[in-house]
Amino acid sequence: MKVLLVNVSPHKQGNTFTALNEIAKQLQLNGVDAEIMWVGTKPVRSCIACNQCRVKGLGRCVFDDDICNLVSEKMASSDAFIIGSPVYYGQPSGAALSLMQRLFYSAGGLFQNKPAASVAVCRRGGASAAFQTMNIAFQMMNMPVVSSQYWNIAYGREAGEAALDVEGMQTMRTLANNMAFLLKKIHADGQPDYPEREKWNPMSFIR
């Protein structure tokens, strides 16, 4: 079993990484593999609603010049997904939102049914709003959202300061324990037996 963790901070080893790394280490202690991908400093495009990923059944985004398709490729061999974002103006970073929207729209099938969690890291405020914003996307992807003893939030300003947030780091380890617990239940019989879905029945307000 493997969890893919994506660090959407432009700081490779900043506070978001510190929080994700605490989760990764604890997952490994639970016998679950963990890989942290870093978004880098190049811009992450936002979705332009060209619909080509769906019309052509590409299963990937038409834009191949940022991390999006690299994440979805990794997700094909991952059993769970965690995204960590710094808080920017009380919300996830623009990169975090753009990435999730493009991933889920272009390669949603790779995420369906797989447990998910988000982590928000801030200096002082806005983390709970950012956390909720990220989680709401999982809830329309049939992704079980894994919880912890508190919202998955850590505090810090300079790179690595989040390690001093004792409760925040404990929250990350508890999240990892809960993720490992759920993954082991889902995979107890080998291949997961995901529920069958009804054919989508979209509502239209247009008459």
Ligand SMILES: Cc1cc2nc3c(=O)[nH]c(=O)nc-3n(C[C@H](O)[C@H](O)[C@H](O)COP(=O)(O)O)c2cc1C
């Ligand atoms: C553009 C920008 C906006 C920010 N907005 C907030 C904010 O609304 N609330 C807050 O507490 N910190 C804010 N911060 C601080 C970062 O969230 C904080 O330093 C965080 O630890 C950075 O994580 P990183 O080291 O992983 O990049 C902001 C930082 C930047 C660059």
